[in-house]
Amino acid sequence: MYTFSNRLKIFAVVLIILGAIGVIAGFSNAHHYDTVESVKELLAEEASHGGHGAEASHEAVSHDSHSEEATHHEATTSSHSEEDAHHGDAHAEHVMHQIHNRPWSALYVAAFFFMMIALGVLAFYAIQFAAQAGWSPLLFRVMEGITYYLLPGAIIVVAIAMLAGDHIFVWMNPDMVNPESEHFDKLVAGKSGWLNSTGFLIRAIIFIAGWSLYRFFARKFSLAQDEAAAGDNSNFKKSFRIAAGFLVFFIYTESMMSWDWIMSVDPHWFSTLFGWYVFASMFVSGITVIALITIYLKSKGLLPQVNDSHIHDLAKFMFGISIFWTYLWFSQFMLIWYSNIPEEVTYFVTRIEDYKLPFFGMVAMNFIFPLLLLMNSDYKRIPWFVVMAGVVILAGHYLDIFNMIMPATVGDRWFIGVPEIGSILLFAGLFLLIVFYAISKAPLTAKGNPFVKESEHFHY
Numbered sequence: 001m002y003t004f005s006n007r008l009k010i011f012a013v014v015l016i017i018l019g020a021i022g023v024i025a026g027f028s029n030a031h032h033y034d035t036v037e038s039v040k041e042l043l044a045e046e047a048s049h050g051g052h053g054a055e056a057s058h059e060a061v062s063h064d065s066h067s068e069e070a071t072h073h074e075a076t077t078s079s080h081s082e083e084d085a086h087h088g089d090a091h092a093e094h095v096m097h098q099i100h101n102r103p104w105s106a107l108y109v110a111a112f113f114f115m116m117i118a119l120g121v122l123a124f125y126a127i128q129f130a131a132q133a134g135w136s137p138l139l140f141r142v143m144e145g146i147t148y149y150l151l152p153g154a155i156i157v158v159a160i161a162m163l164a165g166d167h168i169f170v171w172m173n174p175d176m177v178n179p180e181s182e183h184f185d186k187l188v189a190g191k192s193g194w195l196n197s198t199g200f201l202i203r204a205i206i207f208i209a210g211w212s213l214y215r216f217f218a219r220k221f222s223l224a225q226d227e228a229a230a231g232d233n234s235n236f237k238k239s240f241r242i243a244a245g246f247l248v249f250f251i252y253t254e255s256m257m258s259w260d261w262i263m264s265v266d267p268h269w270f271s272t273l274f275g276w277y278v279f280a281s282m283f284v285s286g287i288t289v290i291a292l293i294t295i296y297l298k299s300k301g302l303l304p305q306v307n308d309s310h311i312h313d314l315a316k317f318m319f320g321i322s323i324f325w326t327y328l329w330f331s332q333f334m335l336i337w338y339s340n341i342p343e344e345v346t347y348f349v350t351r352i353e354d355y356k357l358p359f360f361g362m363v364a365m366n367f368i369f370p371l372l373l374l375m376n377s378d379y380k381r382i383p384w385f386v387v388m389a390g391v392v393i394l395a396g397h398y399l400d401i402f403n404m405i406m407p408a409t410v411g412d413r414w415f416i417g418v419p420e421i422g423s424i425l426l427f428a429g430l431f432l433l434i435v436f437y438a439i440s441k442a443p444l445t446a447k448g449n450p451f452v453k454e455s456e457h458f459h460y
Contacts, residue, residue: 002302004440008432015429022422026103029418033099039092098410103419104164105409110423111160112261113285113401114431115153116278120286121146122215123250123279124317129218129243134454135313138306140446141439142293144219146286148438149431151212157261158204162197168409171195171267188267195264203260207253214246225448233450254279262401266408269347271336277328284321284366285397288390290314293435295383302444305456308381315380318393322370329363351403354412358399365396398424 033039125143128136166173170188175181177189188195218239225235255275263274271277291314297303336344351359373389374380406414446452 001443002297002436002440004436008436012429012432012436015425015432017429019422019424019426019429022418023103023107023426024422026106026417026419026422030100030103033096036089036092036096039096039099043092043095095413098413101167101409102413104160104167105405106419106423107426108157108160108164108168109398109401109405109420110427111153111157112405113398113424114427115150115157116282116401117285117289117431118147118150118153119211119254120279120282120284121290122150122211122286123247123254123283124286124290125218126214126243126246126250129239130247132240132451134451135310135458137446137449137452137455138303138310138458139290139294139314140222140449141442141444142290142297142303144222144442145435145439146289146293147215147219149434150215151208152434153427153431154204154208154211158201158208161204161261162201168405169195169200169264170408171264172197185267191267195267200260203256207257210246210249210253214242214249217242218246222446222449223442226443226446228448235448236450254282262404265405266347268343271332271344271347273328273332277325277332280321280325280328281397281400284318284325285394287314287317287321288393291318291386292390293439295387297439297444299383305445307459309459310455311383311386312377312380315374315386315389318386318389319370319374319380322366322374322393326363326367329366350407350411355403355407355414358414358416359403362396362399362403365392366400369393369396 033042121143125140125147127133128140128143161168166176170176171191173183175183176185177192178184179189193199221235221239221242225233225239228235258275258278259270262278263270291311294303294306294314295311298306333348337348339345369392370389373385373392379385402414402416402420449455
């Protein structure tokens, strides 16, 4: 039986406090720029220091050229000045929205990232039951502990989405579907049958309820199987049946969730591969966290029956799903780039022009690093090597979610600073607190599982 140590509790609480301070600081800093004039001052300062000033400098050059023309064409001076002022105000207002969007987006990216880890683990857990896998029962309690975060984590994601509104999801702005408004968007209005706040919330409730019900009953049957009489596998059979049904439900709801919770941040763009792409990211992240927590518990003298073959198999999944993710990333990128359809290719143009470092960096972290670190079979059995690879993979997939959300909400004004780091610390602390609390509530070995002896003697 695992005891949740006070040291780990304190560490998790400290992360939450530091994260909350960072999040509050991010919102406070964003609201320093509540007027167009304050944003203009910021842009002028950035232009003079060459920061985000590429665009601002362009504005300045444009204004200078207009001024020079004005000295030679006095008749048009007034109209040019009015145009410049209007253009400057519009640009400053746009930047002001991006600044206000940033703390919401940082919070949302971190919330989604930790939620998707729990959801990926739940899918992996169900697959083990549906496949009647013999190698993994010793890891079931770790998986059940991680999935305990799913319900609160998913509720937090939806709450942030609803509170943020058009700071993240532009289609939540009622003016976008109002033909009388200057912000009316015909394309968004055409999708309003699906993209509306009521439908978004109803679908979210269905997703979360379905995932949580499966998790509740799977955990219940797993614990009940431990108390069953010898030879009574009725609870295991129930687990098998509901796992098979859940996986059908999951594959549909995960795709729709990825459309709603991520892809709709840019309602002008879509990809038919997107659901699979998000699934690959959450699946490999979830498996990686299973490996990290298993190695941590084993280092504390727990899970004595878990051997290097179990770690090897988890590392194989980390390696294999990383390659699967790369296949999906390249398929989406290559097909869209090659076809060069303007409304599709703009997604990657934005990221390549404004997000070079996080965009190509996450490809290196999610493909090249796992390939080099985990290709060798011997390395997959070395705990510290798996931990090193796991940390890189998790950081890479955080950047993956970052790249999905930020370009649509903050444009080129991205930075991994106080709001982003604060949000990561906040949800990392909450994740540790909830997961290790859940792990401490049941014996670490699913002794009643009919395959547990096979798992104990597993060698590869």
